[in-house]
Amino acid sequence: MSRDGLTIADTDDAERQRRIRDRIKRRALALFGAATAVILVVMFYYPVWTVLSEAIFVDGAATVSVFVEILQDPFYFGEVARLFSGESPITVFGDLLSSDRQLGIVGFTAYQALLSTLLSVVLGVPAAYLLARFDFPGRRTLRSLTILPFVLPSIMVAVGFYATFGQTGTLNAMLGAVGLGPVDLLPSLEVVLVAHAFYNAPLVARLTTAAWESVDASAIETARSLGAGPFQAFRDIVAPQLVPAVVMSAALTFVFTFGTFPIVLALGGFELATIEVFVFRLIQDFSYAEAAALALIELAISLAILYLYLRYEARQSVENRGARPLARRRLRPPSLSLRELLPRAGLAVYTVIALLVFVLPIGSMIYESLSGPTGLTLEHYQFLLDRQVTGAAFQVKPWPAIRNSLVIGVGSLLVALPMGIVVAVLTTRRYRGRKLVDAVAMAPLAVSGIVVGLGLLRGLVFGVEIGGTRLALGGLAAIVAAHAVAGYPFVVRTVAPGLSSLDARIVESARSLGASRIRALWDIELPLVWPGVVAGAAFAFAISIGEFNATVVLASSTNQYTMPIAIERFMGRRLGPATAMGVVLLVVTSISFVLIDRLGGESRGL
Amino acid sequence: MDSSIAVELDSISKQYSTIDAVSNVSLSVREGEFFTFVGPSGCGKTTTLRLIGGFEACSEGTIRLFGSDVSGMPPEQRNVGIVFQSYALFPHMTVGENVAYGLKYTAGPDDRTDDERVTELLELVDLAGMQSREPASLSGGQKQRVAMARALAPGPDVLLLDEPMSALDAKLRERLRVQVQKIQDELGITTIYVTHDQEEALAISDRVAVMQDGVIEQIGSPRDIYDRPTTRFVAEFIGDNNVFEGAVTATWSEDGTHYADVDVGATTLTVAVGASAPAVGAQLLFCVRPERLAPGETNNRLTATVESTEFLGEATRVHLGWQGTELLARMANEPGDSVTVGFDPADAHVIPDSR
Numbered sequence: 001m002s003r004d005g006l007t008i009a010d011t012d013d014a015e016r017q018r019r020i021r022d023r024i025k026r027r028a029l030a031l032f033g034a035a036t037a038v039i040l041v042v043m044f045y046y047p048v049w050t051v052l053s054e055a056i057f058v059d060g061a062a063t064v065s066v067f068v069e070i071l072q073d074p075f076y077f078g079e080v081a082r083l084f085s086g087e088s089p090i091t092v093f094g095d096l097l098s099s100d101r102q103l104g105i106v107g108f109t110a111y112q113a114l115l116s117t118l119l120s121v122v123l124g125v126p127a128a129y130l131l132a133r134f135d136f137p138g139r140r141t142l143r144s145l146t147i148l149p150f151v152l153p154s155i156m157v158a159v160g161f162y163a164t165f166g167q168t169g170t171l172n173a174m175l176g177a178v179g180l181g182p183v184d185l186l187p188s189l190e191v192v193l194v195a196h197a198f199y200n201a202p203l204v205a206r207l208t209t210a211a212w213e214s215v216d217a218s219a220i221e222t223a224r225s226l227g228a229g230p231f232q233a234f235r236d237i238v239a240p241q242l243v244p245a246v247v248m249s250a251a252l253t254f255v256f257t258f259g260t261f262p263i264v265l266a267l268g269g270f271e272l273a274t275i276e277v278f279v280f281r282l283i284q285d286f287s288y289a290e291a292a293a294l295a296l297i298e299l300a301i302s303l304a305i306l307y308l309y310l311r312y313e314a315r316q317s318v319e320n321r322g323a324r325p326l327a328r329r330r331l332r333p334p335s336l337s338l339r340e341l342l343p344r345a346g347l348a349v350y351t352v353i354a355l356l357v358f359v360l361p362i363g364s365m366i367y368e369s370l371s372g373p374t375g376l377t378l379e380h381y382q383f384l385l386d387r388q389v390t391g392a393a394f395q396v397k398p399w400p401a402i403r404n405s406l407v408i409g410v411g412s413l414l415v416a417l418p419m420g421i422v423v424a425v426l427t428t429r430r431y432r433g434r435k436l437v438d439a440v441a442m443a444p445l446a447v448s449g450i451v452v453g454l455g456l457l458r459g460l461v462f463g464v465e466i467g468g469t470r471l472a473l474g475g476l477a478a479i480v481a482a483h484a485v486a487g488y489p490f491v492v493r494t495v496a497p498g499l500s501s502l503d504a505r506i507v508e509s510a511r512s513l514g515a516s517r518i519r520a521l522w523d524i525e526l527p528l529v530w531p532g533v534v535a536g537a538a539f540a541f542a543i544s545i546g547e548f549n550a551t552v553v554l555a556s557s558t559n560q561y562t563m564p565i566a567i568e569r570f571m572g573r574r575l576g577p578a579t580a581m582g583v584v585l586l587v588v589t590s591i592s593f594v595l596i597d598r599l600g601g602e603s604r605g606l
Numbered sequence: 607m608d609s610s611i612a613v614e615l616d617s618i619s620k621q622y623s624t625i626d627a628v629s630n631v632s633l634s635v636r637e638g639e640f641f642t643f644v645g646p647s648g649c650g651k652t653t654t655l656r657l658i659g660g661f662e663a664c665s666e667g668t669i670r671l672f673g674s675d676v677s678g679m680p681p682e683q684r685n686v687g688i689v690f691q692s693y694a695l696f697p698h699m700t701v702g703e704n705v706a707y708g709l710k711y712t713a714g715p716d717d718r719t720d721d722e723r724v725t726e727l728l729e730l731v732d733l734a735g736m737q738s739r740e741p742a743s744l745s746g747g748q749k750q751r752v753a754m755a756r757a758l759a760p761g762p763d764v765l766l767l768d769e770p771m772s773a774l775d776a777k778l779r780e781r782l783r784v785q786v787q788k789i790q791d792e793l794g795i796t797t798i799y800v801t802h803d804q805e806e807a808l809a810i811s812d813r814v815a816v817m818q819d820g821v822i823e824q825i826g827s828p829r830d831i832y833d834r835p836t837t838r839f840v841a842e843f844i845g846d847n848n849v850f851e852g853a854v855t856a857t858w859s860e861d862g863t864h865y866a867d868v869d870v871g872a873t874t875l876t877v878a879v880g881a882s883a884p885a886v887g888a889q890l891l892f893c894v895r896p897e898r899l900a901p902g903e904t905n906n907r908l909t910a911t912v913e914s915t916e917f918l919g920e921a922t923r924v925h926l927g928w929q930g931t932e933l934l935a936r937m938a939n940e941p942g943d944s945v946t947v948g949f950d951p952a953d954a955h956v957i958p959d960s961r
Contacts, residue, residue: 505690505694508688508694509690509757511680512660512681512682512757512762513711513756513759513760514708514711514712514760515682515707515710515711516680519711524696527698528698
């Protein structure tokens with residue numbers, strides 16, 4: 001009797017457990033979505049809201065007066081401000097075309113972002129041509145390393161640019177060696193633009209390379225057989241397929257450079273001020289309402305650009321599965337005809353420019369790390385080693401910085417991947433307004449970094465009081481979550497295009513064969529978009545490795561420092577150890593990227 | 607509840623924003639039956655199949671599988687296999703892994719191992735020994751058969767086939783048609799088939815549902831559908847047909863059969879109308895198959911001009927111009943010829959629904 005009773009109870013129990021498991025499996029995707037939403041609200045939307053709401057609620061009442069004031073202030077909007085004050089568009093437009101036009105802070109920010117975007121495209125597309133159309137030893141490694149500029153903390157980039165373009169920099173040394181005069185390039189808008197291109201041209205190159213590699217060779221062969229010459233075939237078949245990738249990367253570049261801050265501050269001198277620089281100054285002056293309103297205007301412009309880009313991306317998703325890619329050519333010309341020589345000569349010129357823009361700043365930094373008062377030396381590395389071995393407990397040591405960076409990097413990658421994949425799944429379903437949802441999910445790319453930092457400080461570290469208890473958040477877990485929030489939009493952008501081009505029937509087949517939605521995602525969709533997943537993982541890792549603000553703000557104890565923070569701490573004393581630490585960061589992340597990229601094969605996304 | 611009913615659609619409808627893809631469809635498919643939805647593209651047949659498979663939810667109505675309501679049940683719990691037109695093979699898995707995929711989640715119908723089950727199914731679809739091939743290396747017909755084996759592997763209660771052959775060439779289609787029929791017969795599995803090819807529908811099915819604009823026009827055996835269409839649409843969609851319409855001028859009966867004279871413009875035609883006569887003056891719709899129009903027939907003679915001919919192999923389809931409309935016939939004439947054909951009043955079929 002009792003045995004029977006037990007068995008029945010057991011089967012009941014097993015049955016109940018199976019039902020619960022079933023329910024969890026069916027709701028797994030929704031659970032992941034909810035977790036993503038919670039992380040976003042806690043680590044992003046709420047903190048950002050605590051800052052931005054200052055612009056809307058003045059003395060406890062909602063108002064738009066702060067916005068109106070900014071919009072009508074020529075200091076911010078230049079001639080356009082008169083438009084918002086009610087002047088006729090025609091006279092304003094006429095004045096905008098005149099030579100003594102006033103752009104204002106917002107106008108200048110857009111202007112430098114536009115120029116930076118153009119320069120990034122001009123420097124990025126030839127790299128894509130080289131990477132997509134030619135084969136040479138080390139091509140895949142070079143392709144993996146194009147992500148490197150992305151991870152460099154801006155502080156390092158500034159150091160590298162000073163070491164290159166400064167009065168006593170390597171450029172002047174090289175010019176001096178061939179008898180040309182020293183040039184004074186810093187500070188200037190031009191160097192700011194080059195630094196922006198240093199960051200963003202690789203992004204253009206990566207996206208365009210992927211698009212170029214997915215061009216179907218048989219489409220070009222068809223065009224050629226219909227009478228098109230090589231140039232016409234490129235113009236009619238290849239170029240239209242590259243344009244979407246170039247536009248997408250240009251839009252992202254514009255958004256990134258529109259929110260630029262440390263580069264302008266470090267390389268632009270006092271005359272150049274972008275919106276972000278002003279937000280920073282206003283916050284320093286405790287003008288929170290004006291700072292928040294300005295940051296909101298910045299956000300609105302950035303989000304509008306992102307939304308347009310997403311609309312554009314949605315129309316561009318082309319079916320290129322099973323396409324036969326163009327055969328790569330060898331760098332050594334097979335014959336000495338003009339047709340073979342001309343593109344290679346162009347690439348040679350480009351390589352010189354690329355060496356100057358991308359390699360020289362990094363090289364100068366490495367050189368700086370190896371030079372002392374008496375010539376070449378390893379003393380800075382010796383310093384790092386000594387510090388590691390004999391440093392006091394409160395001092396910043398290299399190994400914990402490397403270890404923390406890697407742990408936080410991997411941790412935030414592991415959080416950002418599911419977040420990005422879930423959002424990609426949810427935004428590739430068809431429903432009204434999904435592009436709006438997509439744009440909002442991309443907001444971490446567009447919100448002022450200073451506002452996020454301040455929000456994290458005020459909203460999380462200082463905490464909120466709920467029912468008499470103060471809830472505060474900080475420490476490693478919070479750092480990981482903040483990094484994941486910053487990195488996950490890249491996962492979305494690398495995974496979503498692949499998902500939306502998959503045949504929905506493949507997933508439906510898996511479902512009808514007994515796989516739950518989440519199993520089908522795991523078994524079928526993710527393996528098929530794997531290169532995009534890996535590319536997104538690389539970006540998430542990169543963002544985490546280079547992140548500075550949130551890490552500083554959220555660190556809850558003195559030993560929670562990462563490589564960029566170590567660089568900043570060392571820099572307080574002398575440049576040498578800082579550059580040596582920068583080289584360590586470069587080496588660690590280069591190895592990580594080559595490893596990550598090898599996992600994924602050739603990527604199709606970002 | 608009749609236990610032999612496998613799939614029951616109880617007044618189901620599906621709306622996409624403002625479009626009615628399926629409206630108020632009710633029907634039952636018996637266990638072991640080969641049931642086909644046929645209709646032009648956009649008629650709602652694929653949507654109906656997707657509703658049964660659980661890939662879409664009904665806007666209204668209920669679907670029952672073996673008596674139980676499956677509303678809100680996700681596809682993976684319905685135990686329904688599906689083969690798509692695009693095959694939808696998992697491109698990153700081998701043929702063997704594709705077929706074995708469903709066995710991961712559902713134990714097969716017997717206690718054999720997965721490998722044995724895969725071998726058995728590949729034998730069933732004539733692809734023995736192809737386990738380790740990549741889907742990309744297969745021909746269209748082979749892919750289609752792998753998709754079939756994959757859908758059958760977990761032993762589904764119902765097999766759904768969504769235009770599985772329309773991407774294949776005609777000869778292969780005919781061969782696979784026979785094979786699908788053979789497999790269905792062997793396994794006795796309830797099969798629901800969707801096609802736009804009416805010839806395929808007639809050849810393969812136990813019963814056929816003809817759909818148009820989301821509505822079922824007629825359900826019946828292939829012979830019923832062909833010989834006794836109940837709507838003008840079915841008469842014209844299924845096979846070649848000549849449809850006439852006119853007012854009844856006289857009726858009479860002879861040997862228990864009623865006849866009517868119908869004024870179809872300049873000519874009066876005599877047709878057998880069955881057991882009851884229509885009222886004089888009523889509009890009557892009837893059809894005559896092209897093969898019933900014969901030059902030697904003395905009744906209902908029509909004189910027409912040959913406009914064009916299509917050589918079909920076993921017969922020639924002749925387009926005749928007659929009183930401003932087109933008639934189809936089977937004969938061997940040249941364009942421009944004047945011909946006279948007639949038909950037996952008993953060969954005319956009266957279409958009850960004159961929609």
